[in-house]
Amino acid sequence: MSRRFGDEVVALCAPLTDPGDFDVLLDRVGDARVVMIGEASHGTHEFYRWRAALTQRLIAEKGFSFVAVEGDWPDCDRVNHAVRCSPEAPDDPRGALLAFDRWPTWMWANEEVLDFTRWLRAHNAALGDDERVGFHGLDVYSLWESLREIMVHLREHDPAEVPAALAAYRCFEPYGESARDYAMITRLIPAGCENEVADLLVRLRERAAAESGGTFEAWQNAEVVAGAERYYRAMMAGGPESWNIRDRHMDDTLHRLLSHYGDGAKAVVWAHNTHVGDARATGMAASGTLTLGQLARERHGEDQVVLIGFGSHHGTVVAGSSWGAPLREMPVPAARPGSLEHVLHADAPERALMVFPRGERPDLLTATLPHRAIGVVYDPAHERVRNYLPTVLGDRYDAFLWVGGTHALHPLHSRQIDTLEPETFPSGF
Numbered sequence: 001m002s003r004r005f006g007d008e009v010v011a012l013c014a015p016l017t018d019p020g021d022f023d024v025l026l027d028r029v030g031d032a033r034v035v036m037i038g039e040a041s042h043g044t045h046e047f048y049r050w051r052a053a054l055t056q057r058l059i060a061e062k063g064f065s066f067v068a069v070e071g072d073w074p075d076c077d078r079v080n081h082a083v084r085c086s087p088e089a090p091d092d093p094r095g096a097l098l099a100f101d102r103w104p105t106w107m108w109a110n111e112e113v114l115d116f117t118r119w120l121r122a123h124n125a126a127l128g129d130d131e132r133v134g135f136h137g138l139d140v141y142s143l144w145e146s147l148r149e150i151m152v153h154l155r156e157h158d159p160a161e162v163p164a165a166l167a168a169y170r171c172f173e174p175y176g177e178s179a180r181d182y183a184m185i186t187r188l189i190p191a192g193c194e195n196e197v198a199d200l201l202v203r204l205r206e207r208a209a210a211e212s213g214g215t216f217e218a219w220q221n222a223e224v225v226a227g228a229e230r231y232y233r234a235m236m237a238g239g240p241e242s243w244n245i246r247d248r249h250m251d252d253t254l255h256r257l258l259s260h261y262g263d264g265a266k267a268v269v270w271a272h273n274t275h276v277g278d279a280r281a282t283g284m285a286a287s288g289t290l291t292l293g294q295l296a297r298e299r300h301g302e303d304q305v306v307l308i309g310f311g312s313h314h315g316t317v318v319a320g321s322s323w324g325a326p327l328r329e330m331p332v333p334a335a336r337p338g339s340l341e342h343v344l345h346a347d348a349p350e351r352a353l354m355v356f357p358r359g360e361r362p363d364l365l366t367a368t369l370p371h372r373a374i375g376v377v378y379d380p381a382h383e384r385v386r387n388y389l390p391t392v393l394g395d396r397y398d399a400f401l402w403v404g405g406t407h408a409l410h411p412l413h414s415r416q417i418d419t420l421e422p423e424t425f426p427s428g429f
Contacts, residue, residue, distance in 0.1 A: 006347045008362040013344075013352035016401065019053040021353060025308075025399055026057060028355050033258070033304040034296050035064070036269040038276035038397075040310045041332075041374035042104065042429075043318030045410065046351075046403040047310045048112035054308075055268050056119060059133050065261045066134035067120075068254055070271035071108050073224050074145040075100050076137030077217060079108075083120040084132045093117035098412055102141065104376040106318050106327050111410035136257055138250040138269070138292075143228035144177045146221035150200070153218040164203050168196040168225065183232040192233055201226045216260055223253065240289040247275060251295035269296075273309050274373050274389070274429040281395030282371075293396075309397040311372065313345040315406030319378035329408045332374070336384045339370040340393060344402050352402040356394050365394025375429045 014021065029035055035058060039047040058064045069076060078096040081089040090096070093114065100109040117135065124132040147169050154161045171193035175182040186192040201222045208219035227249035234242040250271070258265045269276065271292060274284075279291040293307045314334045318327050335341030343364070344352075356365055370388035379386070393400065 005343050005362075005364045005367075008364040009344060009347040012354045012356075012362065012364065013348045013402065014354070015349045016050070016351040016353045019057055022054055022057055024355050025054070025353060026061065028399060029058065029062060029306050032266075032306045033300055034254070034267050034269065035306045035308065036271065036276040036293055036296065037308045038271060038273035038310050040273050040312060040372060041317050041319070041378075042107045042272060042376050043327075043374070043409055044312065044315070045112060045407045046312070047401075047406070048110065048116075048409055050401055050403070051270060051310075052112065052116040052119075055116070055270075056123075058268055059120070059123065063266065064133065064268050065265040066136055066257060067268045067270060068136045068138050068257060069108065069269070070139055070250070070275060071100075071137040072102065072139050072142035072145065073137040073220055073253075074142050074149050075102070075108070076135055077149075079117060080135045083117050083124060083135050084129075085121060085125055091121075093121060094412070103324050104320060104327065105413065106409065106411040107376070109412040111412065114412065134257075134261075136253075138253045138271070140224060140227040140231050140246050140249045141179075142221075143179065143225055143232075144172065146224040146228075147172070149221045150204070150218055150225070153221075157215075157218075158207065161203055161207070164196075164200045168193060168200045171196045179228075179232050183236050186233045187236055193229055194233075197222075197226050197229050220253065220256065223249070223256070240284075240287050244288075244290045247290050247292045247295060250275070250292050251299065254292075254296065255299065272373070272375075272429045273371075276307055277309055277391070277396040278307060281392040283390040306399065307397045308399045308401065309371075309393075310401050310403070311341050311344065312403045312406040313341050314404070316408040317374055317378065317406070318408045318411060319374065319376055321377070321379065323377055325377075327411060330378055331380050332406065333380055333383065335372060336370060336388060339372060339388060340391065341372050343369065345404060348402050348404070350404040354400045354402070356398055356400075361394050366392060368392055371396075373429065 037051045037054060055067060078099055079093055082093040082096045097109045097114055120133060150165050154165055204219045204222040208215045231242050231245045234245050254267060258267055275292045277291060278294045279285050279289050280294055296305045315332045316329050317332050319330055320327055368390050371391035372387050373389055374387055
C-alpha cells in the first residue's frame, strides 16, 4: 500500500523546518476569510507548536482578526481580555489559562498555548484597541458558567432583565450543575428548561441588536446556554444529533464573531481534525454527521475557507484513560498498516507540508484511507480498531501538516479536575 503512493508522497511533500516554509501555504490562503487548523489529538506538542507558528504568520502578515478555539466562551473570554491588554486583565495570560477548570483542562491550559497567548498580547500591545486580535471560545459546554456571567452582566447593566435570567437559572438549579442529571430528566420532561432559555435568549438578542459594548458577550453567553440545553437533551437520544448541534453551534458562533468584528474580518479556528475536516469526505457522512469545516465551506464558499489537517506516525500524547480520569502521558503506537499515516511514514520527510493542488490530483488525494484521530479519552492498546476514520484526504482538507514522531504537550497543571459533563459524542473529540 505505501509503495503504491510513494512517488506521489515525495512529489506532494515539502520539508517543514521552520515557519518560513509556510510561504506556499500563505499563498494558498490568499484572501480567504476563514482558516481552520486542526490537530490529530488534543495532547500533542508538535501540533500545537506548528499551529501557533502558522497562526502568528496569518495574524502578522495576513491581518487575521481573531483566533476561535474549541473551548468554552467564558474561559476563553478571560484569555481574550488578557491578550487584548484590557485594563482589568493581568499582564500575563497564564492566570487566565490556569482558571480553566473543566476536564480536560490540558486542551488549552498548557505551555504551548501560554507561549502563543503571550506572543499575541505583545503583538496587540503595539496596536490600537480596534486593531487588536481576539481569542474566543466556540464550544457549547459552559451552561452554568454562562448563566452566571449573564446574571453578573444584567445586575450591573440592566436589572429589569434579571428576572428572566433568574427563571432560567432556577429551572436548572435542581440538577446541581450536573449536565448528565439534566439530560436524564428530559427523558421524562422533554421540554426541560427550553422555554425559560428561549425567553432569555430572545431578550438578549434584542438588546444586542439595539446596543453595543458588553451586550455582545451577554448575548453569546445566552446562545451558549440555549445550545447547551439542546445538546444535553439530544445526547439522550443517541446518534449524531448531539454532535451536529455542537458543530452547528460552533459554526453559528464563528459567524456571529465575524459579524461582530465587522467588514473584512478574518478568523483562524483551532479545533480537532474531526471538526475542522469536511465530514463529506469521511465515514462520518454515512451517519448524517456534520462538521464545522463542512458548515463553513457551505456558509462562506469553498474559496473563502482553507481547512488544514495534521497527522503523525508515532510518539506520545496527553490523554485520559476514561472520561474525567487524571491526565497522563501515553504512548502513541506506530500507525496501522494501510493507513494514511503508514503511507506517509514510508516516504515523507520527518516534518512535511502538503498544499493540495486545485486541479487534477494524484491518487493519494482521491483514495479512501484510514486516518487516525485521538480524542481526550484514549487507549493505545485498542487504537487500531477505534481511532481511524475512512478519509479522502484531498476532499477533507486543503492542506496537511505531517510530523512523523511527536511528543506529549506540557499541561500547566496536573491536578485531578472533577467533571460533571457527560462524555462527548462519539469519542471525546
